[in-house]
Amino acid sequence: MNDGTHPGAGPPVQPRRSATEAAILQAFDDVLASDGLEGIGVNAVATKAGVGKPLIYRYFGGFDGLVAAWATANGFWDDDEGLLADLAAAPPGADQLEILCEYLIGQAARMRAKPVVLKAKISELLGETSLTPGLTQARTGAGAHHHELYEDGGLFGDPDVVALLIVMHAATHYLAMRSVTTANFNGLQLNQNDGWEAAMGMVRKVFKEAVAAQRGGGGDVA
Amino acid sequence: MNDGTHPGAGPPVQPRRSATEAAILQAFDDVLASDGLEGIGVNAVATKAGVGKPLIYRYFGGFDGLVAAWATANGFWDDDEGLLADLAAAPPGADQLEILCEYLIGQAARMRAKPVVLKAKISELLGETSLTPGLTQARTGAGAHHHELYEDGGLFGDPDVVALLIVMHAATHYLAMRSVTTANFNGLQLNQNDGWEAAMGMVRKVFKEAVAAQRGGGGDVA
DNA sequence: GGATTATGTTACCAATTGGTAACTTTTTCA
DNA sequence: TGAAAAAGTTACCAATTGGTAACATAATCC
Numbered sequence: 265m266n267d268g269t270h271p272g273a274g275p276p277v278q279p280r281r282s283a284t285e286a287a288i289l290q291a292f293d294d295v296l297a298s299d300g301l302e303g304i305g306v307n308a309v310a311t312k313a314g315v316g317k318p319l320i321y322r323y324f325g326g327f328d329g330l331v332a333a334w335a336t337a338n339g340f341w342d343d344d345e346g347l348l349a350d351l352a353a354a355p356p357g358a359d360q361l362e363i364l365c366e367y368l369i370g371q372a373a374r375m376r377a378k379p380v381v382l383k384a385k386i387s388e389l390l391g392e393t394s395l396t397p398g399l400t401q402a403r404t405g406a407g408a409h410h411h412e413l414y415e416d417g418g419l420f421g422d423p424d425v426v427a428l429l430i431v432m433h434a435a436t437h438y439l440a441m442r443s444v445t446t447a448n449f450n451g452l453q454l455n456q457n458d459g460w461e462a463a464m465g466m467v468r469k470v471f472k473e474a475v476a477a478q479r480g481g482g483g484d485v486a
Numbered sequence: 487m488n489d490g491t492h493p494g495a496g497p498p499v500q501p502r503r504s505a506t507e508a509a510i511l512q513a514f515d516d517v518l519a520s521d522g523l524e525g526i527g528v529n530a531v532a533t534k535a536g537v538g539k540p541l542i543y544r545y546f547g548g549f550d551g552l553v554a555a556w557a558t559a560n561g562f563w564d565d566d567e568g569l570l571a572d573l574a575a576a577p578p579g580a581d582q583l584e585i586l587c588e589y590l591i592g593q594a595a596r597m598r599a600k601p602v603v604l605k606a607k608i609s610e611l612l613g614e615t616s617l618t619p620g621l622t623q624a625r626t627g628a629g630a631h632h633h634e635l636y637e638d639g640g641l642f643g644d645p646d647v648v649a650l651l652i653v654m655h656a657a658t659h660y661l662a663m664r665s666v667t668t669a670n671f672n673g674l675q676l677n678q679n680d681g682w683e684a685a686m687g688m689v690r691k692v693f694k695e696a697v698a699a700q701r702g703g704g705g706d707v708a
Numbered sequence: 709g710g711a712t713t714a715t716g717t718t719a720c721c722a723a724t725t726g727g728t729a730a731c732t733t734t735t736t737c738a
Numbered sequence: 739t740g741a742a743a744a745a746g747t748t749a750c751c752a753a754t755t756g757g758t759a760a761c762a763t764a765a766t767c768c
Contacts, residue, residue, distance in 0.1 A: 386611045391667045414672040427688035431657045438660035445613040450636040466649035477695035
């Protein structure tokens with residue numbers, strides 16, 4: 265009805281507010297990307313957005329609310345539902361473990377595609393930062409299906425598979441984190457596409473080797 | 487000759503200076519541990535150490551110099567020489583790959599034992615932080631033997647081994663990083679000893695599986 | 709002794725921080 | 739048109755930041 269371009273024609277949609285809200289969110293992104301954790305704050309964000317900082321308090325309820333809005337708007341948390349859906353949608357004869365491996369690699373690729381989000385994720389490893397309150401505030405409800413995958417033996421009921429999953433999860437996440445800032449990681453250029461693909465090839469290789477050994481040796485390789 | 491406790495008996499050792507220098511370094515550690523990246527600075531460190539901040543400038547040449555001194559004093563960088571020595575010192579019949587796996591695990595354990603150092607390492611993943619100038623300043627000379635291990639096919643001249651090494655390096659480092667702040671990682675209590683040991687058991691398992699597959703299948707498991 | 713140097717403290721500076729109050733301008737709607 | 743609400747700005751606040759100059763105290767050396 266009202267697209268916001270015809271003032272007075274219909275219910276108020278407050279198009280100017282949404283626009284500045286978007287500008288503020290984008291400014292948060294920019295400042296975090298350029299100045300990092302220590303440079304971010306209401307002053308820097310407001311200046312970057314070209315608005316007065318009272319708007320941040322009025323629209324987002326302060327800095328923490330801004331962080332929370334930014335996190336939700338940028339898909340900060342993984343959706344384990346995606347993996348569950350992929351597994352359910354797979355054809356009967358498909359290799360479930362291969363789907364799992366590709367999911368981990370795809371997840372790392374998605375993180376790599378959003379360096380700023382990844383930066384915020386790294387900051388979570390530091391413990392309490394200025395982002396923490398906002399992130400915990402917005403985390404409510406995320407990761408609801410997480411336990412289905414990992415706890416009580418995991419989705420596959422096999423401790424060996426869970427171990428493999430955890431180790432490869434750790435590996436892919438670390439590689440993604442290194443890829444944002446590290447030019448050379450053990451000879452790999454993770455920040456370039458070919459270097460990244462080479463790393464993911466290594467992940468696939470190790471994954472397959474481990475799976476082969478599990479199936480061949482009955483899970484005991486000692 | 488002069489142990490510093492007998493003023494005037496011998497050349498000046500300036501024991502008071504070393505003591506306050508140590509106090510400042512310890513204060514840096516404490517502030518980084520409690521307040522994190524964003525809380526650290528000359529004011530906080532000087533207050534924590536119970537001295538005036540001019541001493542930081544006089545003794546360390548400023549904040550960056552303090553960071554550099556702290557990093558070197560706390561063994562911030564891995565010594566790949568340690569691994570090379572371990573490999574060289576191993577008995578002829580020993581499994582070199584197993585030594586390598588245990589080295590990675592030991593390295594992760596050492597990082598876990600110094601949470602503050604680990605925190606600083608994580609901050610390096612964020613790119614430019616307030617610690618970066620000091621760390622790069624002190625990095626000179628470290629990692630001299632690194633290329634021997636990883637580049638040009640690595641120490642073993644086998645790309646498969648290098649891939650395994652890189653992936654497991656990534657996994658152990660990520661697990662160490664998560665262990666400082668994360669109470670529950672996929673069902674594992676990484677911040678407690680049994681949870682950590684369980685994770686390291688998983689690392690060993692996957693490592694051995696991959697090695698077994700490499701040896702059994704000639705390196706091709708597709 | 710006296711002169712010198714090392715050590716440490718207090719005081720100050722401009723710049724910036726998070727946060728709020730008061731104000732002006734624009735838009736909405738009867 | 740005119741009142742009311744929303745949007746946005748300027749101005750201010752106390753607190754803190756990194757950094758330096760000036761000062762006081764203590765130890766050392768001739």
